[in-house]
Amino acid sequence: MMTATIFIIAFGCLSLAAIYFAIRGQCASIETLEQLEGNTKPVDLAAFQNLIDPREQEFLRLNLSKECYRRIQQDRVLISIEYLRCAAHNAALLIRVGEALRDSPEPAIRESAMQLVNSAMWLRLFALAAIVKLRFNIFFPGLSLTTLSARYNQVAESVCLLSRLKDPVSTSHILSSL
Amino acid sequence: MTSNVTAYALWVGTLANQCGIFVLLLRNQLFREMPIFFSYTVFHILRSLALLGIRSWYTPTQYSYAYWGAEAISAVLGFAVIYEVFSNVLKRYEGIRRLGLMLFRWTFLVLILVAIATAGTPDTKNSPALISSIIVLERSIRIIQCGLMGFLFLFGSTLALSWRHYAFGIALGFGLFASVELILAAVRAQLGPATDHLYALLKPGSYAFATLIWSAYLISPAPEPVVVATIPNNQVEQWNEAILGLLAR
Numbered sequence: 001m002m003t004a005t006i007f008i009i010a011f012g013c014l015s016l017a018a019i020y021f022a023i024r025g026q027c028a029s030i031e032t033l034e035q036l037e038g039n040t041k042p043v044d045l046a047a048f049q050n051l052i053d054p055r056e057q058e059f060l061r062l063n064l065s066k067e068c069y070r071r072i073q074q075d076r077v078l079i080s081i082e083y084l085r086c087a088a089h090n091a092a093l094l095i096r097v098g099e100a101l102r103d104s105p106e107p108a109i110r111e112s113a114m115q116l117v118n119s120a121m122w123l124r125l126f127a128l129a130a131i132v133k134l135r136f137n138i139f140f141p142g143l144s145l146t147t148l149s150a151r152y153n154q155v156a157e158s159v160c161l162l163s164r165l166k167d168p169v170s171t172s173h174i175l176s177s178l
Numbered sequence: 179m180t181s182n183v184t185a186y187a188l189w190v191g192t193l194a195n196q197c198g199i200f201v202l203l204l205r206n207q208l209f210r211e212m213p214i215f216f217s218y219t220v221f222h223i224l225r226s227l228a229l230l231g232i233r234s235w236y237t238p239t240q241y242s243y244a245y246w247g248a249e250a251i252s253a254v255l256g257f258a259v260i261y262e263v264f265s266n267v268l269k270r271y272e273g274i275r276r277l278g279l280m281l282f283r284w285t286f287l288v289l290i291l292v293a294i295a296t297a298g299t300p301d302t303k304n305s306p307a308l309i310s311s312i313i314v315l316e317r318s319i320r321i322i323q324c325g326l327m328g329f330l331f332l333f334g335s336t337l338a339l340s341w342r343h344y345a346f347g348i349a350l351g352f353g354l355f356a357s358v359e360l361i362l363a364a365v366r367a368q369l370g371p372a373t374d375h376l377y378a379l380l381k382p383g384s385y386a387f388a389t390l391i392w393s394a395y396l397i398s399p400a401p402e403p404v405v406v407a408t409i410p411n412n413q414v415e416q417w418n419e420a421i422l423g424l425l426a427r
Contacts, residue, residue: 002368004296005364005365005367005368007296008296008317008321008360008361008363008364009361009364009365011321011324011325011360012320012324012357012358012360012361012364013357013361014328015324015325015327015328015353015356015357015360016353016354016357018327018328018331018332018353019327019331019350019353019354019357021331021335022331022334022335022346022349022350023350025335045413045416045417045420048420049420052420052423052424054427084421087417087421091338091414091417092338094412094414095338095339095340096338096340099270099340102270114272116412116414117271117273118271118272118273118274119414119415119418120412120414121271121273121274121337121338122273122274122418123414123417123418123421124336124337124338125274125336125337126418126421126422126425127417127421128336129425130421130424130425133424133425134424
């Protein structure tokens, strides 16, 4: 009973915290073009592509000692995360620019602005998802989410094969639950 | 005596505030954009007046039934208001509208399960069964509302969505009121009738505060949007391609 009450009160406090952060974000919103330009964080796309290039990673793995490769790879991942943070931040500013132009009297600008808002929003979402993925890779260097999903599929197939051999009737139920 | 005066002052203040909100919604034509919030406001004005009449002319038991019945309707309308605010925010972002609504529905389902799980922990103190059940039900409703408001704010800040001024105000007031009521209901369920006095004062107090926030946001002018002439050069598409490649690995 006491644990449930603590959990509920903590839940209420978390909700209040979410409100606090929302107010802070709303207060820090951009109001002038100068503020907008001054707030962007320059990011080099080519450098980022190099950092996440699997061939580059393979090259380093083959030419460096295991310890050195591990250290360098971790640094590369941390830098990639920083790049992604900047990209997500810039995407938020581009969303504001797009929104400001969405009501433009010129149809071409209006169309481009809507496309910009859409693309920038997906960029922000992808960047945040990629940060989660890279953080996951730091804690579990040998595993990637894609490998996990491929392994899960393998296990699911093996279970189905086994069940098909043992009990062909219930296979469809197992298949649908996996 | 003092608590009676405070309760009366809160009641009058909230009613006056809601009448003000009603006028502002009509004057700014916002009843077209937020019809459910408008209905919610009208319902609360009528409810306050009706409950005053019932309290004067009927028995306390009848008043109690009327009060909790109105609370149930208010809770249902509250869910509808949250959904309306969320739809209002997403309306301007066609690209993520489907994703947003899907996540909202899943969050709602998960929160219902959490509310059911917490409803299993009964009131240990010696409250009458009916009061105890009502407090537990109220707690469950507030858990769902707080969770939905939390999701709304997190989703908005994660995707850097810009809110319409009044929609943010409505969400803010509703979120604060739902969070405080959740904490109050949890404390009341844990400590029993000893906290009735505090509960009876803070519950309408939190609602009065929410109505103050709503009126403040409806009165204050919306901030001017950024003036931009052209779309700046950007590499959004290339960035999306690069990050998608990373995510696919």
